[in-house]
Amino acid sequence: MELLLLFALFVGMYFQGGDKTLVAIQALTTGVWAYVFWIGVIGIGIATPLLIAVTALRHHAYRVGYILLNSVVVLVGVVFLRLYILYAGQTFVG
Numbered sequence: 638m639e640l641l642l643l644f645a646l647f648v649g650m651y652f653q654g655g656d657k658t659l660v661a662i663q664a665l666t667t668g669v670w671a672y673v674f675w676i677g678v679i680g681i682g683i684a685t686p687l688l689i690a691v692t693a694l695r696h697h698a699y700r701v702g703y704i705l706l707n708s709v710v711v712l713v714g715v716v717f718l719r720l721y722i723l724y725a726g727q728t729f730v731g
Contacts, residue, residue: 639718640683660729670725673717682714 650661665671686707693703
């Protein structure tokens with residue numbers, strides 16, 4: 638769901654035209670905030686929990702370690718998303 642909403646955010650910005658198109662592209666490709674988005678939000682916050690869940694399902698091993706690791710990774714991804722929205726939003730739009 639989060640991935641879909643992020644996609645809708647950037648597609649909406651892109652198709653508004655004018656400066657917002659440039660801002661949407663720069664926010665995803667320029668500077669340290671692009672790394673925060675791609676590595677922190679997408680890599681750590683979305684891809685890693687999916688990988689942990691698929692691995693646990695394949696081995697039928699829902700152990701406490703898997704659950705704790707998945708929870709911590711999701712929380713770290715949420716922190717990266719909040720940082721990205723707050724600081725990249727101020728940098729590129731403000």
